[in-house]
Amino acid sequence: xxxxxxxxxxxxxxxxxxxxxxxxxxxxxxxxxxxxxxxxxxxxxxxxxxxxxxxxxxxxxxxxxxxxxxxxxxxxxxxxxxxxxxxxxxxxxxxxxxxxxxxxxxxxxxxxxxxxxxxxxxxxxxxxxxxxxxxxxxxxxxxxxx
Ligand SMILES: CC(C)(COP(=O)(O)OP(=O)(O)OC[C@H]1O[C@@H](n2cnc3c(N)ncnc32)[C@H](O)[C@@H]1OP(=O)(O)O)[C@@H](O)C(=O)NCCC(=O)NCCS
Numbered sequence: 001x002x003x004x005x006x007x008x009x010x011x012x013x014x015x016x017x018x019x020x021x022x023x024x025x026x027x028x029x030x031x032x033x034x035x036x037x038x039x040x041x042x043x044x045x046x047x048x049x050x051x052x053x054x055x056x057x058x059x060x061x062x063x064x065x066x067x068x069x070x071x072x073x074x075x076x077x078x079x080x081x082x083x084x085x086x087x088x089x090x091x092x093x094x095x096x097x098x099x100x101x102x103x104x105x106x107x108x109x110x111x112x113x114x115x116x117x118x119x120x121x122x123x124x125x126x127x128x129x130x131x132x133x134x135x136x137x138x139x140x141x142x143x144x145x146x
Contacts, residue, residue, distance in 0.1 A: 003086055004051045005093040010042050014049050017056035025076035030133055048093050050077070050086045057081040060090045062098065065107065070098050072108040091121050095144055104144050112136040 008014045023034050041063055050058035058077040062070050072094055077086045098106060109132055110118050115125065118140050127139035 001052065001084060003057070003089055005048055005089050006051065007097065008047050008049045010047075014051070014056050015042075015047070018047060018049055018059045021056060021059055021076050021078055022074050025078070026074060027133075030135065032133060045073075046094075046097055048090055048097070050090055052081070052086075058086045058090050060094050062094055064103075067105075068103050069105040069107055070101075070103040072106055075108075075114070087117060088121060091118075095142075099144055099146070106142045106144065108140050109137045110140045112138065115140070 008018065019034065027033055042061070044064075046062040048060050048062070049056045056078075058081065059074065060072060060076075061074040062072055065071050072091070075087065075090065077090075095106065106123075108118065108123065110123070110125075112129065112135070115138055119125075121142075123140040123142045125138045126141050129136045129138055131137070
């Protein structure tokens with residue numbers, strides 16, 4: 001299995017597949033749709049796509065916050081491609097991108113079912129559980145080594 005991770009932009013052909021992946025993995029199961037959301041941040045966020053055989057199999061987005069903090073969001077790996085290391089590759093690539101742009105602190109809102117995944121990648125839980133998109137989440141954070 002050969003996975004490539006690359007930064008894409010909303011004008012790229014892969015953006016449509018990233019949108020579909022987010023819709024299928026992160027919204028439809030909750031009875032929600034991206035169609036009802038303000039997606040203007042997609043223009044300014046960094047979007048990383050994992051590609052296998054020309055097809056988008058995973059994605060993550062990064063949203064600059066105050067100072068040297070960047071928020072990791074919309075992390076998804078396609079059903080059938082999970083547990084093969086693609087999520088880890090995406091987070092590693094996101095951290096490399098963050099470092100290259102002098103961010104030192106990553107923050108994210110983890111669904112409770114994904115907390116163990118981020119913990120494996122060195123993220124620490126820094127909040128109590130709260131509700132977002134109707135399901136339990138926690139804040140997780142990581143200080144990047146230079
Ligand atoms: C959570 C998700 C992004 C993980 O991606 P993935 O490609 O399946 O993860 P990887 O194969 O890279 O796993 C890396 C490590 O984390 C572990 N892991 C993966 N998912 C996990 C989970 N939900 N809980 C605990 N550990 C997990 C793997 O076993 C692996 O451990 P190892 O290195 O000891 O073998 C993916 O399962 C997914 O898209 N889930 C549905 C959408 C979702 O919940 N997104 C997160 C929103 S916050």
